[in-house]
Amino acid sequence: METNFNDIQQLWQSQKASNFDLGGLIQQMKATEKKQKMEWIIGLVCTPITIIFLVYALPLKDSLLGILTLLIISFGMAWVLWLNSKSLLRQVEDSELYNQRDYLKEQLQKLNLRGKIIQKHMITYGVLLALAINLGYLEVLSPLELKFRLIAHIGATLFVAGIMWFTLKKKQRKFDVESRPVIRQLEKLLNAAEN
Amino acid sequence: MKSQKELQFEAVYQSHKDKVYRLCLGFVREKELANDLFQEILIKIWRHLDSFKGESDISTWIYRIAYNTALTFSAREKKKGEKHTEIPANLDLSEPENYQSEQEIRIQLLYQAINELSELDRVIATLLLENTAYKAIAEISGISENYVAVKVNRIKAALTQKLNPQPHGN
Numbered sequence: 001m002e003t004n005f006n007d008i009q010q011l012w013q014s015q016k017a018s019n020f021d022l023g024g025l026i027q028q029m030k031a032t033e034k035k036q037k038m039e040w041i042i043g044l045v046c047t048p049i050t051i052i053f054l055v056y057a058l059p060l061k062d063s064l065l066g067i068l069t070l071l072i073i074s075f076g077m078a079w080v081l082w083l084n085s086k087s088l089l090r091q092v093e094d095s096e097l098y099n100q101r102d103y104l105k106e107q108l109q110k111l112n113l114r115g116k117i118i119q120k121h122m123i124t125y126g127v128l129l130a131l132a133i134n135l136g137y138l139e140v141l142s143p144l145e146l147k148f149r150l151i152a153h154i155g156a157t158l159f160v161a162g163i164m165w166f167t168l169k170k171k172q173r174k175f176d177v178e179s180r181p182v183i184r185q186l187e188k189l190l191n192a193a194e195n
Numbered sequence: 196m197k198s199q200k201e202l203q204f205e206a207v208y209q210s211h212k213d214k215v216y217r218l219c220l221g222f223v224r225e226k227e228l229a230n231d232l233f234q235e236i237l238i239k240i241w242r243h244l245d246s247f248k249g250e251s252d253i254s255t256w257i258y259r260i261a262y263n264t265a266l267t268f269s270a271r272e273k274k275k276g277e278k279h280t281e282i283p284a285n286l287d288l289s290e291p292e293n294y295q296s297e298q299e300i301r302i303q304l305l306y307q308a309i310n311e312l313s314e315l316d317r318v319i320a321t322l323l324l325e326n327t328a329y330k331a332i333a334e335i336s337g338i339s340e341n342y343v344a345v346k347v348n349r350i351k352a353a354l355t356q357k358l359n360p361q362p363h364g365n
Binding site: 005016017018099100182192 | 201204205212213215216217220230233234237238241242259262263266267270271273298301302305313314315318324325326334336337338351354355358359
């Protein structure tokens with residue numbers, strides 16, 4: 001007997017979802033939401049606390065170099081927070097507006113931004129951090145001998161460069177393994193949607 | 196006592212669970228993966244239920260979330276080297292002895308046919324199988340209604356041919 005499209009539709013619709021522990025899932029999601037809210041609040045509170053601590057705990061606020069150091073550190077922290085929030089994949093919040101093509105474009109944009117953060121912005125952040133530390137050292141270490149001051153400057157710069165190098169390597173590897181293949185796949189889908 | 200959001204979520208779940216589950220099976224053929232995708236979609240619906248403004252039909256909103264999630268899920272799974280030609284482990288492939296097993300084999304053929312389509316055609320095919328109007332398909336997929344009609348004809352032919360493997364005279 002030939003199967004027509006109506007039969008196929010009936011066949012398809014005969015499949016039902018298996019039993020699912022919805023109550024358990026809701027409880028799990030409520031717990032996750034609570035945790036995420038707490039992490040967000042901690043993040044929001046920690047940034048200004050760190051800046052206030054730097055202002056009051058370090059002898060920086062009374063000199064031009066010190067103020068410059070604090071400003072660079074504050075700017076760097078705010079910039080990182082902003083970049084991270086921009087790269088989060090929060091597309092479904094506007095799902096009413098997103099059709100598939102726009103969704104794919106948005107996903108690609110965000111994933112590419114993640115790559116750009118690693119390849120470009122994190123290096124800029126490292127340079128800013130090293131600059132801020134060196135400016136702070138110029139002020140704080142001024143009573144010391146030139147030899148000690150030079151060692152401190154070089155040491156701090158190498159330390160920041162080393163930390164940044166390891167972090168960047170690790171993040172780049174993770175990006176290459178996890179995000180790059182997804183980017184390629186999404187680009188293929190977008191091409192198919194646009195042709 | 197249940198919150199308003201919980202009640203709304205449960206209502207959405209009851210009215211859409213079968214459609215969303217079938218969509219999952221259309222994208223990933225292994226039952227375990229389909230369950231993972233189903234759960235991921237439910238989590239996204241829960242997380243963004245508050246942001247639903249009622250500017251579109253709730254079904255369209257859910258489909259958009261479901262299909263967009265399925266696309267990224269299947270992109271991630273492809274990355275892991277999933278073999279799309281594998282036969283789902285949960286299906287009985289023995290010779291048809293009664294109506295039940297014959298129907299299962301037909302379902303298996305249908306999933307196979309859907310899996311052979313491109314991701315975007317798969318979206319259209321699964322929507323079509325749910326009797327979704329062309330206008331809604333166009334809204335969800337982001338292509339024009341006319342182009343949906345063209346694609347629908349091709350998809351219908353491909354699926355019908357797959358479920359009627361004997362050659363028919365032209």
